[in-house]
Amino acid sequence: MELRQHTSYRSKESVIKLSAQDFLGNFTKKQVSWMYACSKCGECVDECPVYQQTSDNYTAPGFKIKKMRPIITKSLISFTSMPSEREIKNLAKGLYECTLCGRCVSVCPYQYDLVDLWEKARESAVKIGLEPAPIREMMDTTFTDKNFLKRPHEHRTRWARRLDVPEKEGAETLYFVGCVLSYTPSLRPAATGVTAILNAAKEDWALLGDEWCCGVPLKFGGDTERLRDFVTHNVDLIEASGARRVVFSCPGCYRMFKQEYPKILGRPLKFSTVHIAELASEYIKTGKLSLKEKLDERIAYHDPCELSRLLGVIDEPRSALAETSTALLELPENKINTHCCGGGGLYKGVDTENSLEIATRRIRQAETIGSETLVSACPSCIMNLYQSARRAKSSITVLDFADAIARQIKEV
Amino acid sequence: MTLSKIKEVKEFEYPPKVTLTGVLKGLWQTSKLDLLFHSLMAILLITGLAIDLLGGFLGGALAPIRQILHGYLGAVFTIIYPFYLIKILVTRKTRMLMTGINYLDFLLYTVLIVTGVAVASANQIWVDTLPWLTDALSGLRQYAPAIHTVTTYVWLLVSTLLPGGFLHGIATAYLISIKGERD
Amino acid sequence: MEYAVLVDVTKCIGCRGCQVSCKRWNDLPGEKTSLQTDWTNPPTLSYDTYTHIQFKLDYNQSSDTTTWHFLNWRCMHCHNPACLDACPVDAIVKTSEGAVVIQTEKCIGCKYCISACPFGIPQWNAQLEKVSKCHMCFDRIHDGKEPACVQACPTDALEFGERTTIIQKAIQRKTKINGYIYGDVDNKPLGGTGFIYVADVPLQSLGLPDVSEQTSLDIPIMANSKLLLVPAVAGGLFYLAAWRKRRMEEE
Numbered sequence: 001m002e003l004r005q006h007t008s009y010r011s012k013e014s015v016i017k018l019s020a021q022d023f024l025g026n027f028t029k030k031q032v033s034w035m036y037a038c039s040k041c042g043e044c045v046d047e048c049p050v051y052q053q054t055s056d057n058y059t060a061p062g063f064k065i066k067k068m069r070p071i072i073t074k075s076l077i078s079f080t081s082m083p084s085e086r087e088i089k090n091l092a093k094g095l096y097e098c099t100l101c102g103r104c105v106s107v108c109p110y111q112y113d114l115v116d117l118w119e120k121a122r123e124s125a126v127k128i129g130l131e132p133a134p135i136r137e138m139m140d141t142t143f144t145d146k147n148f149l150k151r152p153h154e155h156r157t158r159w160a161r162r163l164d165v166p167e168k169e170g171a172e173t174l175y176f177v178g179c180v181l182s183y184t185p186s187l188r189p190a191a192t193g194v195t196a197i198l199n200a201a202k203e204d205w206a207l208l209g210d211e212w213c214c215g216v217p218l219k220f221g222g223d224t225e226r227l228r229d230f231v232t233h234n235v236d237l238i239e240a241s242g243a244r245r246v247v248f249s250c251p252g253c254y255r256m257f258k259q260e261y262p263k264i265l266g267r268p269l270k271f272s273t274v275h276i277a278e279l280a281s282e283y284i285k286t287g288k289l290s291l292k293e294k295l296d297e298r299i300a301y302h303d304p305c306e307l308s309r310l311l312g313v314i315d316e317p318r319s320a321l322a323e324t325s326t327a328l329l330e331l332p333e334n335k336i337n338t339h340c341c342g343g344g345g346l347y348k349g350v351d352t353e354n355s356l357e358i359a360t361r362r363i364r365q366a367e368t369i370g371s372e373t374l375v376s377a378c379p380s381c382i383m384n385l386y387q388s389a390r391r392a393k394s395s396i397t398v399l400d401f402a403d404a405i406a407r408q409i410k411e412v
Numbered sequence: 413m414t415l416s417k418i419k420e421v422k423e424f425e426y427p428p429k430v431t432l433t434g435v436l437k438g439l440w441q442t443s444k445l446d447l448l449f450h451s452l453m454a455i456l457l458i459t460g461l462a463i464d465l466l467g468g469f470l471g472g473a474l475a476p477i478r479q480i481l482h483g484y485l486g487a488v489f490t491i492i493y494p495f496y497l498i499k500i501l502v503t504r505k506t507r508m509l510m511t512g513i514n515y516l517d518f519l520l521y522t523v524l525i526v527t528g529v530a531v532a533s534a535n536q537i538w539v540d541t542l543p544w545l546t547d548a549l550s551g552l553r554q555y556a557p558a559i560h561t562v563t564t565y566v567w568l569l570v571s572t573l574l575p576g577g578f579l580h581g582i583a584t585a586y587l588i589s590i591k592g593e594r595d
Numbered sequence: 596m597e598y599a600v601l602v603d604v605t606k607c608i609g610c611r612g613c614q615v616s617c618k619r620w621n622d623l624p625g626e627k628t629s630l631q632t633d634w635t636n637p638p639t640l641s642y643d644t645y646t647h648i649q650f651k652l653d654y655n656q657s658s659d660t661t662t663w664h665f666l667n668w669r670c671m672h673c674h675n676p677a678c679l680d681a682c683p684v685d686a687i688v689k690t691s692e693g694a695v696v697i698q699t700e701k702c703i704g705c706k707y708c709i710s711a712c713p714f715g716i717p718q719w720n721a722q723l724e725k726v727s728k729c730h731m732c733f734d735r736i737h738d739g740k741e742p743a744c745v746q747a748c749p750t751d752a753l754e755f756g757e758r759t760t761i762i763q764k765a766i767q768r769k770t771k772i773n774g775y776i777y778g779d780v781d782n783k784p785l786g787g788t789g790f791i792y793v794a795d796v797p798l799q800s801l802g803l804p805d806v807s808e809q810t811s812l813d814i815p816i817m818a819n820s821k822l823l824l825v826p827a828v829a830g831g832l833f834y835l836a837a838w839r840k841r842r843m844e845e846e
Contacts, residue, residue, distance in 0.1 A: 030587070030590070030593075033586050033587050034587070035583075036579050036580050036582075036583035037583035037584040039580060039584075040509035040514070041442055041443065041446065041506065042503065042504075042506040042509055043442055045505035045508060045509070046419075046505050047418075062505070062508070065509075066511060069511075076838055105424075105426070106421045107421060108438070109435065109438030109439045109442040110430055110438060110587070111424075111428035111435075111438060112430065112587070115426075116427070259427070309424060310426040311426070312425065333418055336423070336424040337418070337420055463683050463684070463703065464683050467682075467684035468685045470684070471684050471686065471700075471701040472684070472700045472701045472702065474703045475704060475725075477703075478703040479703070483704075531706050531707070534706045534709050534719040535719070537721055553709075554710050555813050556710055557707040557710045558813035559813075561817045561820050562817060562820040565820045565821060565822075565823035566823060568824065569823050569824075569826055569827040572827045572830050572831050572834075573827070582831070
């Protein structure tokens with residue numbers, strides 16, 4: 001499809017010619033059935049973090065399904081009517097006003113995989129050129145620079161300079177850093193924290209070498225045509241190195257490797273994948289990592305959507321953090337009911353303002369339960385929570401998980 | 413920010429599996445009224461169709477089915493329906509998702525209820541206790557059976573084609589059969 | 596052979612022998628009634644009362660004369676019974692002798708016949724949840740006897756016989772008294788009835804309603820509405836075919 005108009009929605013010149021067969025034409029039987037199986041109970045509407053913030057119908061999951069349904073019906077039988085072009089544009093816009101947090105999936109009485117639905121719909125939006133301009137930019141730069149932050153690929157490992165990062169071949173464990181931690185100086189403690197943990201546990205580890213973006217921006221953005229290149233590059237590199245395990249800081253990268261890479265490759269990975277929270281928890285339990293005396297500090301843990309709800313890693317971060325402080329508090333809307341920080345699904349690029357407002361809710365909740373520190377195990381969460389805490393002039397300290405653990409490592 | 417009662421999901425696994433027990437559990441946790449409504453509607457539809465289509469074959473055996481499953485459950489349905497409908501219309505999240513076919517469905521259900529009650533208005537017990545209702549319905553009584561039966565088939569037709577509640581049921585059954593997995 | 600009954604209103608003396616003999620033959624219980632300002636007793640038909648005499652008193656003020664008419668009221672045993680068409684379980688049959696009979700064991704109590712009958716004849720029993728009415732003593736007439744009510748009538752106001760003969764007699768009687776016929780000849784409710792009424796006043800003035808020859812359209816519409824399942828199923832299959840076709844193109 002050559003209908004690529006990379007103009008912002010606010011531009012008046014973008015004219016997209018739509019036909020029923022094009023938009024949502026990639027829906028399989030599963031997605032088509034969802035259109036009709038939706039019972040319009042509205043559970044997803046009230047629980048959506050973006051809708052809670054904007055009260056704009058087009059950001060409500062059930063409403064998006066309602067708008068998509070006639071498009072699918074029209075493509076099945078021709079005598080029904082399509083929504084107007086304006087409605088389709090609003091729908092496409094609404095599809096990106098979503099953090100892909102999966103809350104809608106968890107509250108749906110039928111447990112329909114709506115995240116899969118949104119991703120498929122975004123793919124189709126890209127095919128007819130209806131993705132927002134910032135998303136288009138992110139995806140384009142991912143292709144060229146192998147990261148979605150428009151930074152030079154050669155600078156990817158700069159964060160590791162002057163650090164005790166082993167440079168060797170054939171390490172057993174590889175650390176996949178991810179774009180956000182590689183290129184965001186303020187988040188560097190997260191990566192250095194992982195380094196410290198791996199070193200203290202005397203792990204045989206190294207960096208990837210020529211790490212490319214895991215591909216999440218392409219998957220979430222919807223331009224999945226060249227996603228396979230990224231998958232094969234990373235997997236070939238890892239498997240060629242002989243590494244048996246890859247550890248992740250970012251739950252987005254982690255889930256991409258764990259759930260999506262095998263699907264795209266058509267085969268299982270020849271290495272195991274683990275998040276630093278799981279690894280650190282294991283180190284502490286087995287004694288490979290010794291911690292100092294617990295801090296007299298009230299910390300709360302924010303479950304990242306990708307890690308807790310979509311991957312089920314809930315207890316490990318808690319068991320690890322419980323060893324660092326005397327008071328580990330639970331936020332409301334936690335564990336599988338975790339309330340999104342607003343930073344996922346590339347939403348931050350679409351509506352930065354609202355993305356931070358969603359994070360503010362979490363900050364306020366942390367304040368309400370009386371915690372001094374808010375810890376999370378996801379670079380996007382940390383970034384959003386940190387920026388939001390600053391804007392809201394909150395006294396809460398936002399810390400990354402690896403950083404929090406690393407600070408408590410007992411030097412032996 | 414819209415205020416909402418936070419829904420506490422007890423268990424969750426991603427990617428999710430769509431199973432029959434999961435769906436029933438989910439419906440029970442989401443809205444018991446909805447579950448009751450759908451169960452009653454399914455029973456009323458099936459028994460009504462059984463009487464109209466299989467009446468010639470099953471004859472008197474259908475008497476308890478008509479009396480209890482269709483008649484008494486129909487009365488229960490009549491009582492809960494206004495609550496169900498009002499709940500949908502006053503709650504923003506459900507009102508937002510309603511389409512034209514839903515409102516048509518509600519209208520047809522209302523017709524079915526009113527005509528059903530009109531047909532039942534020969535029953536002495538409630539005729540004696542609610543004579544004003546019997547009087548009000550008496551004008552309708554002659555055509556009530558025909559409207560009741562025709563409306564059922566019209567609903568089935570409309571609900572399949574438009575697409576409406578019936579296609580929804582079929583799509584849900586399909587998803588349960590593939591456990592929401594196969595792509 | 597098809598039979599009919601001639602009901603000559605001018606001969607009826609209101610003795611209620613027909614009511615009593617009907618109860619006796621069909622083993623029907625009596626009904627407890629209360630004092631009314633009307634002689635009609637029981638005041639209405641019921642599950643246990645298949646027929647009664649309606650006492651119609653007409654007082655002419657100017658001439659200070661009183662005229663009585665005694666109308667025997669019961670199922671008309673129509674040629675095209677609306678109740679038969681309306682019954683979803685085919686519990687109502689018209690025998691070859693012309694009797695319209697409700698087979699109680701098949702009745703499911705849906706009350707469609709009550710709504711369909713333009714004369715309001717089928718009666719509901721709330722305890723049994725069943726319907727009943729006069730069945731023209733189908734068991735007696737099958738054995739060559741007259742219905743119980745006809746046999747009991749002392750004045751031969753009720754006369755039983757082969758249908759065409761009865762109609763001829765009705766015409767003769769009508770001509771003789773310069774009266775009116777209801778049930779065939781002048782009005783043919785639902786294609787003609789099994790009980791032919793003759794009176795000296797229009798039968799409509801005695802309460803017999805104007806009913807058209809054809810069954811009211813709602814009954815056949817109701818009976819055939821199940822045919823809408825055909826386009827519904829067809830529509831569903833069409834959706835299925837279109838879906839399959841689309842998915843094939845994709846994959």
